[in-house]
Amino acid sequence: MHKDLESVVLTEAEIAQKVKRAAAWLDEKFAGTTPLAISVLKGSVMFFCDLVRAMQTPVQLDFMTVSSYGSSSESSGMPKIVMDLAASVKDRDVILVEDIVDSGNTLVRMRDLLMGRGAKSFTVVALFDKPSRRKVPVKADYSCFEIGDEFIVGYGLDYAQQYRNLPYVGILKREIYEK
Numbered sequence: 001m002h003k004d005l006e007s008v009v010l011t012e013a014e015i016a017q018k019v020k021r022a023a024a025w026l027d028e029k030f031a032g033t034t035p036l037a038i039s040v041l042k043g044s045v046m047f048f049c050d051l052v053r054a055m056q057t058p059v060q061l062d063f064m065t066v067s068s069y070g071s072s073s074e075s076s077g078m079p080k081i082v083m084d085l086a087a088s089v090k091d092r093d094v095i096l097v098e099d100i101v102d103s104g105n106t107l108v109r110m111r112d113l114l115m116g117r118g119a120k121s122f123t124v125v126a127l128f129d130k131p132s133r134r135k136v137p138v139k140a141d142y143s144c145f146e147i148g149d150e151f152i153v154g155y156g157l158d159y160a161q162q163y164r165n166l167p168y169v170g171i172l173k174r175e176i177y178e179k
């Protein structure tokens with residue numbers, strides 16, 4: 001385990017299991033269609049790559065960079081689109097892939113934006129759900145793991161852009177982000 005972590009919440013093996021289940025759920029929901037899977041960068045990148053590889057359904061991929069935290073731990077309330085999609089979402093079944101739903105601001109922003117651009121449907125799959133931090137009443141259609149108000153990093157999730165490449169998810173020691 002990385003020295004800055006106090007414990008591991010999801011091991012690589014546990015992540016792989018959860019990814020498999022989420023992919024099976026998507027396969028059932030989107031059987032016979034070709035949805036457009038969108039990775040909300042940067043946090044969802046690891047989950048996204050594993051998830052689409054575990055799916056049987058033919059799926060197209062696109063990417064959007066959205067940022068609301070910067071180096072702060074509080075959501076700015078207005079997520080910024082740093083890089084937009086390459087593809088049109090008009091009449092497409094969209095699968096939005098998130099690493100975490102926290103305040104819910106990013107999810108609402110993405111839903112309003114993509115439905116406003118004429119997406120046919122909007123489905124959210126999140127690796128983590130932190131319901132205790134919600135500021136707007138939204139929920140992912142499928143979330144793999146519910147977590148309390150802990151500062152988690154790894155497998156895409158960062159603190160000040162660090163720890164994203166850890167292959168597991170752990171709780172960051174308080175002394176790291178409070179110093």
Ligand code: PRP
Nearest residue numbers: 041042043067068069102103104105106
């Ligand atoms: C994080 C995370 C989600 C979002 C969730 O992204 O990846 O996209 O915040 O929080 P919310 O529900 O409060 O909106 P961040 O803005 O930190 O950018 P990152 O993905 O590059 O880490």
